[in-house]
Amino acid sequence: MAVPLFASSLEPHHDALAERLEAVARSGRYILGPEVAAFEEEFASYLGVRHCVGVANGTDALTIALRALGVQPGDEVVLPSFTFYATAEAAVNAGAVPVFCDVDPATGCVTRETVERVVTPRTRAIVPVHLFGNVAPVDDLAELGLPVLEDSAQAAGAARGGRRAGALGDAGTFSFFPSKNLPCLGDGGAIVTDSDDVADRARRLRFHGSADKETFDEVGYNSRLDELQAAALRVLLPELDGWTEARRAAASAYVSQGLGDVPGLELPQPVPGSDPAYHLYVTRHEQAETLVGALAARGIGARGFYRLPAHLQPAMERFGGDSLDLPGTAELARTNLALPMGTQLGEDAIAEVVEACRAAAGAGAEAPAR
Ligand SMILES: Cc1ncc(COP(=O)(O)O)c(C=O)c1O
Structure with missing residues (x-):
């Protein structure tokens, strides 16, 4: 699917x-x-x-x-x-x-x-x-x-x-x-x-x-x-409040269907005290791009965001550059992996994504670390 x-x-x-x-x-x-x-x-x-x-x-x-x-x-x-x-x-x-x-x-x-x-x-x-x-x-x-x-x-x-x-x-x-x-x-x-x-x-x-x-x-x-x-x-x-509830339900379903048990996959954490609206559902994995490829092969949309963060963009050279020490940014830019999210994401689609991640992470674990 x-x-x-x-x-x-x-x-x-x-x-x-x-x-x-x-x-x-x-x-x-x-x-x-x-x-x-x-x-x-x-x-x-x-x-x-x-x-x-x-x-x-x-x-x-x-x-x-x-x-x-x-x-x-x-x-x-x-x-x-x-x-x-x-x-x-x-x-x-x-x-x-x-x-x-x-x-x-x-x-x-x-x-x-x-x-x-x-x-x-x-x-x-x-x-x-x-x-x-x-x-x-x-x-x-x-x-x-x-x-x-x-x-x-x-x-x-x-x-x-x-x-x-x-x-x-x-x-x-x-x-x-x-x-x-x-x-x-x-x-x-x-x-x-x-x-x-x-x-x-x-x-x-x-x-x-x-x-x-x-x-x-x-x-x-x-x-x-x-x-x-x-x-x-x-x-x-x-419609916004209903849509937000649907997004939150999809985020909960990822958890209840076991996405957190996929080896090496970190789930997104709400800021303590905040109720996210899950515009995107962005996990982290050391081999994020390997998973993107494996998921795409099964027809599942996934991608990394902001692999080149703003301070490293050519137009920001005057203000940024690689001398800035931003370890959290570097980690997230390297490892982030957005999985399907939206107002019309059914439990069956979520099950499919969780299963595909499990299979991809299992296979990917044997690949050499990048
Ligand atoms: C965090 C953030 N800031 C600013 C913008 C800019 O919005 P727009 O594309 O409507 O100019 C976007 C969206 O594209 C965004 O995601």
Whole structure:
């Protein structure tokens, strides 16, 4: 039985989406109209924050949020290297210097200790990434007394201490890229915050640095969530909690079906106190690529993420490089192995993945270690 890596489908929602998209197409309102305003209110209310500002994608959300939080050219921003590259790119595009910190390989997230190690008097913000839907310990980081911007691109639906990811720090950002836990039908993103000032500034920055479309106070961006995407998000937001429960059930089924007994395979650990949303189910194995090949041969989607972490990417040479000592990052980059996850992953598919991992790890154990 074939099992895709991303086991989710919007098929059951196609009719509702088509109806809403047609209504927007007929309305003649395409940019910053009623759908965006309504989605911003609904998503803010879902998260329990005062403001949501829709923007064009999750990368712009980070750049704009950093500037809205007061990050100035040359300021240092602490962020993990083990993340999608956009987290670091956004800091550079905001004029900041990305300072890479390590992660705990068991959780994929930064800790207070890994952040504290690289904080300097020039640090102006901390950007924890809620990686793979896990939730970084934002409360511990806040004790460092610096603004915390949560990169929640992978964590819609996740929670910590009864509060939603994205609503824990000074501001949070989301991506609604189609593979994300809360998807739209193209690119989309949002900034969320309780601060009136941060929200006002983000609203200006997404519209060329202008509040009234006449006076341009600062150089900003053309970066809006559009009406069609907002309409799609309004159809899908009510599904998010059910989808998150389905992802959590799949993660539990991996455990109950014995994935943890596969030789050499480490299962993902929630950050203590966090309730992950399992955007991806990322295990670790010393021979991860051997397993990817063996699983692919059985029609099972699996892959490693961020094998070349952000601090080693050519474009980050000025800020990173291999002199940085990030052992947790190196370990996770080498060993991570994402297995199928999604809202439509049945027990039989999970059994198939567990059995395939067992067979592959058994065979792989005889192969020479890399
Ligand atoms: C952790 C993280 N940050 C930022 C982004 C950027 O989001 P987008 O692709 O919407 O620009 C992504 C997603 O792709 C991501 O996974």
